[in-house]
Amino acid sequence: MSAEQPPAPPAEARTAPRPVLEVTGLEVRYGRRRPPVLRGVSLDVGPGETLGLIGETGSGKSTFARAVLGLVPAAAGSVVIDGEETRGHSRRQWRRLRRSGVVQYVFQDPLRSLDPDRTVAESLTEPLLVQGVTAAEAAERARAFLDQVRLSAELLDRLPGELSGGQRQRVAVARALVTEPRLVILDEPVSALDSANRVQVLEILKDLRARGTALVLISHDLGSVVGVADRTAVLYQGELVESGPSADVVNRPRHAYTRLLVSSAPTLHGARTDRAGREALRAQLTDLSH
Amino acid sequence: MTAPSHRSTTGNTALAPAPAPAPGSATAPPALLVRDLRISDLAQDREIVHGVSFTLTPGRTVGIVGESGSGKTLTCRAALGILPDHFAVTGGSVEIAGTDVAGLTTRRWTALRGSTISAVFQDPASYLNPSIPVGAQLAEVVRVKLGLRRRAARAQAVELLRAVRLRDAEVVARQYPHELSGGMLQRVLIAAAVAAEPRVLIADEATTALDVTVQAEILDLLADLRERTGLALVVVSHDLAVVAQLCDEVLVMRQGEVVEQGPTRTVLHAPRHAYTRLLISEHESYGLEKFLTPKETAR
Known part of the structure; x- marks a missing residue:
């Protein structure tokens, strides 16, 4: 049912450099009785690569950020950061990893990241x-x-x-x-900014690519980050339903939800599908969830 | 030319506000006419909005784009007669369906708001009482504005919830605001705003706090209401693309000044002001537009 990419080949089999972030089968639960907030999420990000992670309310995108930073425990699956397997890490080990400066993060509200x-x-x-x-x-x-x-x-x-x-x-x-981190997780870094500042922050993020920093750009809004992301992944109700080069995700979305996201994103040239098209996609998604 | 097309909408027959009286008839005055509107902060003796003009006819949509501090919200508030304390219209005029609002009494304003001009804003929850089911709140609006008896008002409230495409309207009517999502609450507020069949609806950042897919649902709903009832819309947003979805004409505001104004198509294809060009380039360099193939962008 999910339109997820086939699993990536094992890292050794590739010619590409080893990913800075490798997430495999990540599952996160808040409470044992509750359904998982994230299920079977697998993705990786290479050096100098920018991954756009798109998710709306309830998609689990912020939980993903927290799990990758060790702020919430994974119920299953693994997170490997710059070669370090974090499965079973104690709080102390996580704190050491965060303080080592290998992984950093920026939240939407800078007042939360700044003292x-x-x-x-x-x-x-x-x-x-x-x-x-x-x-x-x-x-x-x-x-x-x-x-x-x-x-x-x-x-x-x-x-x-x-x-x-x-x-x-x-x-x-x-x-x-x-700290010249290998990986930076940014959760809605430009949502609260006006146009001029958004452009500046996005420009700065683009510059980082050249330095080899891996970026995960998390946003609810496909249209606000897709232009700087090499690849885009879509989280829907805790599952990764789509992932691929950004141009493909925009022009050839495979999952119904991604198609709805693309056709809902306001563009300067009018909506990409008509209202009837969006209506049909909404109906299809409602059916899927029942 | 501005007559609404009554295209049938998928399977939903329950339709709420009866079609507005012959929109676009040749002699009808514009739904909203704003002429060289100037607004000042009297406390600081400073003009904040320096001359805004536009004409809105039934079934049409004007968009105002600008960031906070651009004067777009003050312009809307002046049109609604709800300027904050020590702000006043110090030049120009606003006419609503032919009535110049200068010197309207509080009483006449109250009569006008809701029944002729209405609005929805960014944070729908803050306009609802958290301890009363939304249906009852909507029924109260209907009772006061349309003078219906309690029972009829309740039934009409459910009809209105249906008209804003809320599924299970009867269930929603019994729910409290905290039980509904942001998109559902905004639908409830839109239902309240159109309850008395106003001529003009102002949507001031009404979709800003919503997820993009929910934003599209609300924008689709507004377009749908416009077509069904001949409602005239003012859509206010910081996002030029949101405005481009719906509007025939766009005003780009900055620091109280209209820096660009014209038909949406012209503004998008031949922007004259540097600020408009910045708004456009942001989309083209970082947004979906970067990937849209020419065929798809051509229309």
């Missing part, structure tokens, strides 16, 4: 100091990364509350990058 009582400089240097970098070098790197997200060094002494929403989100991105 309101710390200046920009402190927020940027803290992850480096945790890693044992000297204060002088940390300060130097903080400055460089601020430049990379196109913010002026003048902002270093400001508190998050003294920045605009767009500046704050760019600081959150810079903070996620200072």
Whole structure:
């Protein structure tokens, strides 16, 4: 019933470099009696690759982010980050992995990723100091990364509350990058921003590709991230129903839900299917779920 | 030309608001006429909206695009007679179905709102009482606005819920706001807004907080109401593409200024202002448009 891709061949069989994130058969439950929030989710992301993960309310997309960061335990399946199998990791091991700077994250609301009582400089240097970098070098790197997200060094002494929403989100991105992580998970990074700031943040994310950072760009809105994602995967009711190169997902969606997502996304050229087409897809999905 | 096409809609025969009186008849005044509207913040003695003009005829749709602070919401509020404290219209005029609203008494405004001009906003839950079933709240609107008896009002409320394409309208009518999803709540609010068969419906960021597939359902519903009843729509959004779905004419606002205005097609194909071009390029570089093949984008 699901239009999922055939399972990826084992990593050894490929010529491509080893994925930075390999998720296999991931299942997450909140409470043993409740149905799983995520079921059998498998995907991988290679170095320098951007994966768009699309999911609407109740799809499990934020749970996915939390599971990959070890913030909720997996009931089944495995998550391998930069070669490190995390199955059975204790809280301490997860904390060590997060602090090592290999994996970082950015949330929609930068106030959640930034400490309101710390200046920009402190927020940027803290992850480096945790890693044992000297204060002088940390300060130097903080400055460089601020430049990379196109913010002026003048902002270093400001508190998050003294920045605009767009500046704050760019600081959150810079903070996620200072440790030069292999993998960055971004949950709705541009949803709260206006056009000019969205464009800037997306540009910055594009630049990261060249550095070899793997990105998982999570959003409810296909139209807002698909243009920067090399591949796009669609989560629907806890299952991955579609995954493939972004152009294919947009032009040749296979699952009914993906077709509805594509035809529902507003574009400058009018809807891609007529109302009747969307109506038929909605009916089809209602049938599927009964 | 603006007469609604009464195309039959899939299998749903229960239809609510009786068709509006002959929309588009040649002599009818525009449903909404805004002329060089200026709005000021009296507390700061500062003009915030610097001259907005548009004409909306029955069955047509005008879109206003802009970010927060652009003045789009103040413009809508002026048209609804609900400007916040110490904001006032300081220039130009608003006419609703031929009536200049300048100097309307509170009483006349109350009569006009709902029955002639109506609105839905971003956060539907905040307009509903959490402790009363939605059907009863809708029935109250119907009772007050249409003067129906209690029983008839309840029946009409269920009909209205059906007309906004809520499945199991009787069940929904008995539910409390917290039992319904955001998309369902917005349908309830739309049902309340069109209960008295207004000529104009303003949708101010009415789909912004919703999932994209739910947003499309609501936009489809608005288009459907427009066709069935000749309702004139004002669709306000920060997203140019949302407006492009529905609107005949677009106004692009920025910092209280209309920086671009014209037929949707013209604005999209030959934008003149840098800000409009930014909005378009965002879609073309990062959105679905990047992958749409020319054949599909041609229409």
